[in-house]
Amino acid sequence: MTMTMMTESVCYPSTKDVCMFIAEYSFWLFSSGSTVIRLEKNVRRIAEAFGMKVDFSILPHHIHITVRDSGSLNSYTTVSEIKSGGISFNINTMLSRLSWDISDRKIGFDEAKERLGCIVRSTGSLDPWLLIALVSFANASFCRLFGGDIVAMGVVFISTAAGYLMKQILMERKVDFRLVVIICSFISSILASADGLFSLGCTPELALGTSVLYLVPGIPFINSFCDMLDKHYICAFVRMTDAVVVTACLSLGLLCSMMIMHKGMF
Template sequence: MLENKPSKLGNLLLEIGVLLMGSGANTHRIRMTINRIADCYNYKTDFLITHRTIILTLKDVEGNTAFTQLKQTNALVPNFRIVSGISRLSWNLVENKLPIQSVWEEINRLKSLPHYPRFVVLLVVAFACSSFCRLSGGEFLDMGIVFISSFSGLFLKQEMAKKKTNPYIGVFLASFFTSLVSGGIVFFMSSNQQSIILVTSILYLIPGIPLINSITDILDGYSLNGMIRGINGTVISFAIAAGLLLAMLIFKTF
């Protein structure tokens, strides 16, 4: 049947792999999901997953190469709706042999799901940072300062992302601006928790996904991807520290 042609399946698997990589999945999950879906259509896979590219080869039941192609991955934009949705889809395929066209329709549906409203994201992230301030010993006034500074910093980061600014420069500027706002408020409104305010106001910039995936990839044996993700997380952490340091120098907080 036309829908079972290797090129149709190969392009589908590449699209799934790229979506998972760009949405924050680790390498082992990507490999397991692609293999699971390919097995449902009686094909075996050989592929290479790197930070920037996925190279896929499909082989039929006789071991003949039926499809080989590569596809570039997207920039990391965490979206666990897509990760969980593709996982459910793959297990649904194991139980119900869906046609490839139906799988494509579900993939397109997942891609078209709306994101949370921008204002909601800003509020929730700012509230999370202010909550960490409270957990670290800050008072309610300190929480308010953290809320305002993290809200402002994330807004700036989103604006720079829309303008396709270099992500590392974007993190540096967001860290600097957030620290500048929080430090400026503290400067005019005396507080005994300067360090707590400065640190918790930039928590939204911490590269948790790259660092966690780096560790899991290395433990799963995908050392190259793990090291690349670890370096990426380290550079982001350095950008955060540089922005914070610059703001601290301005306000002479040490």
């Protein structure tokens, strides 16, 4: 009897340790753009691997987590803050792999903690200039998909590059993201209106319309609908509201530049 207890005490960490680990794990997984269903599955998998159960609720700015042992004798509750904006599918992938490695008993608790630390420190992001080039090419391609001519594509490329560069500069200086979107949308659309102003191409309205599309919060929009389909209505509503606010900021920047350039949206 004593032996078993000793073995158990060696194998399983305390409810507090597991809860704190799951809180950090949830914070990073949710902040990296995971859906609630994935978070739920991964977190339960980890808790079960340590012989525990977990319940959690997601609030607009926090995740509330309770971990209890299988006999419900001990429980521990903590509240973890949610960071918004830093979507990273690289972190999402590595955290999902970590949950399976814990579940399949390939790694112990201490190693799992170490690996979590390594994962969150690894950025995996591209060189900022390469990122600007890729986003600009993507937005120019977007312009083509909507029927824009080669001149419009060139104008969109330049206006996106300028806007995205400004976004990186402002984000580095920790400027509020909504203000960043307004400013970048304004800069990109002002530059894109050059197509019509100097009569460069045949589709100036498409250049103007697509120049700001790199700012559309596509992933939060899709995530919110996925959460809604999975009946996580509060989380879906929060994500949807965030995405709508960003879209409103984008429209505000675009409308300001259109008013200055005497252009109509419709």
